[in-house]
Amino acid sequence: MAKKISYSFEFFPPNTPEGIKNLADTRQQLSAFKPEFYSVTFGAGGSTRDRTLETVLEIKKEGFNAVPHISGISSTKAEIKTLLDQYRQYDIKHLVALRGDVPQGEVPSGDFKHANELVSFIRQETNDYFHIEVAAYPEYIV
Known part of the structure; x- marks a missing residue:
């Protein structure tokens, strides 16, 4: 029996009108x-958080499955809860949960040291509302 191969493509949120157009053209070509879906990054320390949501909504409006990244690093529980509430408001039910990158020159902060803590918090707050994808560093053993 042949296994189905699933593909997804990851984008960072554009910040110029030209970038928005280029991303739309790229999505059409990759379609x-x-x-299975297009994912949208969260930026180091959540630096593109607002544009992530805007980009996900634009992709959904075009009829594609769009999945936001959500990073725990540099995020508080209150910030994540607010973000989850926004995602539910827009009927976003699929997430990519990551530890995330610390912005260059900053010290890690926030309530989540590892992605598993973020996933546990999301489940605690929303039960099984979200389908959660995760990423890991298999070369590290904790």
């Missing part, structure tokens, strides 16, 4: 591969 030929029939990706």
Whole structure:
């Protein structure tokens, strides 16, 4: 029995009108591969958080599955809870949960040291509302 291969493509949120157009054109070209979804990054320390949501909503409006990244590093529980509430408001039910990157020159802060803590918090707050994808560093053993 042949296994189905799933594809997804990851984008960072554009911050110029030209970038928005280029991203839309790229999505149309990549749609030929029939990706399961397009994911949108959160930026180091959540630096693109607002643009992440805007980009996800734009992709959904075009009829594609769009999945926001959500990073724990540099985020408080209150910030994540607010973000989860926003995602539910827009009927976003799929997330990519990550530890995330610390912005260059900053010291890690926030309530989540690892992605598993973020996933546990999301489940605690929302039960099984979200389908959660995760990423890991398999070369590290904790």
